[in-house]
Amino acid sequence: MTSCNPSVTPIDTKQKLSTSAGTPCDDPTLYRSLVGALQHLTFIRPDISYVVQQVCLHMHAPCTEHMLALKRILRYVHGTLQFGLHLYSSPTEKLISYTDVDWGGCPDTRRSTSSYCLLLGDNLISWSSKRQPTLSQSSAEAEYRGVANVVS
Incomplete structure (x- = not known):
């Protein structure tokens, strides 16, 4: 997916992922591997924490809809590589x-x-x-x- 079109948002805000999402995923091992990699990325990318948690809920039985949601997250990450968690000195201590x-x-x-x-x-x-x-x-x-x- 290195040459994919980037996505503006990490997940479709109109619909929620459900456990009854259709046909089972072709390669559940690949799905679990990608989700695990995204879990590590959430340490420096809190903007994807929620959507990664949503795809983690379906690791036991991923469907094609879940794989499409996972690919959308990867497209979002690809388009926002400059994002991340940065720490700066701050004048306020609130x-x-x-x-x-x-x-x-x-x-x-x-x-x-x-x-x-x-x-x-x-x-x-x-x-x-x-x-x-x-x-x-x-x-x-x-x-x-x-x-x-x-x-x-």
Whole structure:
């Protein structure tokens, strides 16, 4: 995929990946190998953490739709090779956090996805994006769980 057309976004925002995505992948070993390589890349590329987590959910039984999503991530990485995590000296010493929740976003379990990032001054020092362990009954409950996650 070194000569592929780059993608502007790492994943299609209109649809969610589901476990019932169609025909099984031709080579599940290749899928797992590529996903593992992308997992290592998330240490310096937090912008792909969420989408890599989404394709990791389907490593046990990847389908063609999952492989297409994986290839889209690779096309995005190819087009954004200059991106990465950079640390600079910063005049401010404030600890700032941002959080967001996708209420009921998983099409299979209906659980919410919480994500956050922590900045010390202008430098990103910690981030996370993961599915909440319990089912939230409202968007407010999901948001409170997300805030509790970033505070802890």
